[in-house]
Amino acid sequence: MELVQAAIAGDRRAIARLITLIESEIKEAPAILAEIYPYTGRAYVIGITGAPGSGKSTLVNQLAKSYCDLGRRVGVIAVDATSPFSGGAILGDRVRMRDLGQYPGVFVRSMASRGNLGGLARTTPAVVKVLDAAGYDLILVETVGTGQLEVEIARTAHTVLVVEMPGTGDEIQSIKAGVLEIADVVVVNKSDRDGAERTAAILEAMLSTRERWAGSGLVYSDHSGALLPRLAKYLGGEKSSMTEETSWRPRVVRTVATRGEGIADLLCAIEQHRQHLLTTREWEERNRLRLLSEIEQVLRRRLMERLLHQVELDHLAEVVNSVLARRLDPYAAAEQLLCG
Numbered sequence: 520m521e522l523v524q525a526a527i528a529g530d531r532r533a534i535a536r537l538i539t540l541i542e543s544e545i546k547e548a549p550a551i552l553a554e555i556y557p558y559t560g561r562a563y564v565i566g567i568t569g570a571p572g573s574g575k576s577t578l579v580n581q582l583a584k585s586y587c588d589l590g591r592r593v594g595v596i597a598v599d600a601t602s603p604f605s606g607g608a609i610l611g612d613r614v615r616m617r618d619l620g621q622y623p624g625v626f627v628r629s630m631a632s633r634g635n636l637g638g639l640a641r642t643t644p645a646v647v648k649v650l651d652a653a654g655y656d657l658i659l660v661e662t663v664g665t666g667q668l669e670v671e672i673a674r675t676a677h678t679v680l681v682v683e684m685p686g687t688g689d690e691i692q693s694i695k696a697g698v699l700e701i702a703d704v705v706v707v708n709k710s711d712r713d714g715a716e717r718t719a720a721i722l723e724a725m726l727s728t729r730e731r732w733a734g735s736g737l738v739y740s741d742h743s744g745a746l747l748p749r750l751a752k753y754l755g756g757e758k759s760s761m762t763e764e765t766s767w768r769p770r771v772v773r774t775v776a777t778r779g780e781g782i783a784d785l786l787c788a789i790e791q792h793r794q795h796l797l798t799t800r801e802w803e804e805r806n807r808l809r810l811l812s813e814i815e816q817v818l819r820r821r822l823m824e825r826l827l828h829q830v831e832l833d834h835l836a837e838v839v840n841s842v843l844a845r846r847l848d849p850y851a852a853a854e855q856l857l858c859g
C-alpha cells in the first residue's frame with residue numbers, strides 16, 4: 520500500500536492518515552498492520568500514567584523536548600477520556616501538547632479512549648506500531664488517568680512512569696489504585712508544593728516491600744487475563760528468574776514539570792531502567808508477554824465476533840426468554856449458545 524510505504528518513509532501526513540484509518544478500525548486495518556509489522560520493534564516505548572491533574576501532559580511535554588534536544592525522534596500519543604455524554608475528548612491536553620508541534624522531530628497524536636477501560640484506546644498498541652515503523656525511536660504514551668487501575672500500559676510500554684503529587688499516605692492515588700505494581704519509575708511531580716519529600720519517602724517505603732517478579736504488571740490478574748498467565752508461565756518457565764539482586768527496584772524521582780526541574784533526573788532513571796532491561800532476561804520476558812497479551816486480545820475479540828456471527832437471533836431470543844422465565848440459568852444459557 521502506497522500510504523503505508525510513505526508513512527514508513529516518515530511522511531508526516533501519511534502517518535497521520537494511516538493512524539486515522541487504524542483508529543477507525545476499517546476492514547483493511549489487519550492488512551495494514553501486517554505490512555507495518557516487519558518494520559517495528561525498534562522504538563523504545565515509555566508509558567506515563569497517574570491520576571488526572573497530576574501533571575502527566577506537562578511531563579510528557581518536557582520529556583519530548585528533552586529527547587528532541589538530544590537528537591531523538593519522538594512520538595507522543597495522548598489518550599483522552601471520552602465522555603459518555605458528549606462523545607468528545609477533553610480539549611485541555613490537546614491544547615497543552617500543541618506547542619510540541621513546532622518541533623520537527625516530534626509527532627503528537629491524541630486518541631479518544633472510546634469507552635475502553637484500562638487507560639488506553641483499543642487501537643493504541645497499533646498506533647504505537649505505526650510510529651515505530653515510521654522511525655520514531657522514542658514513543659511516549661500518556662494514559663487517560665482515570666485514577667483506576669490502568670494496567671494496559673504495562674503491556675504496551677518498556678518503561679512505565681507512575682505520576683504522583685505530594686500528599687499523605689491516604690491521599691497518594693497510585694497506592695489507592697494499586698497502580699504502583701506496574702511502576703518502573705515513580706514521579707513525585709509538583710514538588711514545588713509542601714510535603715514532596717515525605718511523599719517520596721512513603722513511596723520508597725511502599726516500593727521496597729512490594730512483591731516483585733519480572734513483568735508482574737503484565738500478567739496482572741484483571742478480568743480478562745485467563746489465557747495470559749497460563750501461557751506466560753508455560754513459555755517463560757518459572758515464575759521468576761529474577762533474584763533480589765538482579766530485579767529492578769523502582770526509582771522515585773521528584774519533579775516540577777512546569778519549570779522543567781528534575782527532568783534530567785527522570786531521563787537518567789528511565790535510562791537506568793532501559794539498561795536494566797537490556798542486561799537481564801527481563802527485556803526478552805517482557806517482549807514475550809507483551810506480544811502474547813496482544814495476541815490474546817485479538818483472539819478474544821475474534822472469538823466473540825465469530826460466536827455472534829454464528830448465533831441465530833431467534834435462538835438467542837429464545838435462550839434469553841428461558842433465562843428470564845427461570846427455566847435456564849445464565850451459565851447453562853452461555854453453554855447452549857456456545858454449542859449452537
Ligand SMILES: Nc1nc2c(ncn2[C@@H]2O[C@H](COP(=O)(O)OP(=O)(O)O)[C@@H](O)[C@H]2O)c(=O)[nH]1
Binds near residue numbers: 572612
Ligand atoms: N505547581 C505545579 N503545577 C503543575 C506541575 N506540573 C503540572 N502542573 C499543573 O497541573 C495542571 C494539570 O497538569 P496536566 O499536565 O494537564 O495533568 P494531567 O491531567 O495529568 O495530564 C496544569 O494546570 C499544570 O500546569 C508542577 O510541577 N507544579
Ligand SMILES: [Mg+2]
Binds near residue numbers: 576
Ligand atoms: Mg493529560
